[in-house]
Each structure stands twice: as structure tokens, then as C-alpha cells.
Amino acid sequence: MSSSTRLAVGRAIAAERAAASMSQTELGRRMGWSRQTVGAIETGVRPLYTEDIPELCEALDCTVWDLLRRVSARESRAMGLDG
Numbered sequence: 001m002s003s004s005t006r007l008a009v010g011r012a013i014a015a016e017r018a019a020a021s022m023s024q025t026e027l028g029r030r031m032g033w034s035r036q037t038v039g040a041i042e043t044g045v046r047p048l049y050t051e052d053i054p055e056l057c058e059a060l061d062c063t064v065w066d067l068l069r070r071v072s073a074r075e076s077r078a079m080g081l082d083g
Contacts, residue, residue, distance in 0.1 A: 007044030012070035014042040016060050030059035 017027050017038075024038040031038070031052070040046035048056070057064055 003044055006041075006047050008071050009048055009067075010042040010044045012067045013048070013056070013060075015070045016062050016067055017042075020060055020062075022060070027059060031055060 017024070023035075024042070025035045027033075028035045028038045037046065041048050053064060053067075057067065060066075
């Protein structure tokens, strides 16, 4: 995963978390991660692993589509998600 993709995904996670009025600490607790790990994912420092996506969506009470719709059109094109 490129650094720009990691950042786009991280931003989407941060936006979905904020929409749920959830702190990084709470999301980390639900995922079994530290607050620092959540922060590293949200800032693109650490990648989000594919196998974590279903549990992450459950923790955020959202769908994968909810996360992806938060990625900007420019970022979606760069990730090859524009169809």
C-alpha cells in the first residue's frame, strides 16, 4: 500500500470515527489496539491490514462502503477505485 493510499484510508477512518463521536482510545479498545496504533493508522504511518477491515467496520458501526465514500474523488482515482 502506497503512503498516499495509507493516508487516504487513514483519513477516512478518522472521519468515520469522528462521525461516531468516538475517541482514538475507544476505537483502540474495541480493536485491541493502543491509541497510538489508531493514530498511526489515521495518519498513514501504519497500514491498515485487509484482515482488520471487517472488525474495524463493526467497531465503527459502519460498512466498507461508508469508509470508502469518505475518500476524496482525487484519492479514489489514485487508488484505482473510480471504475
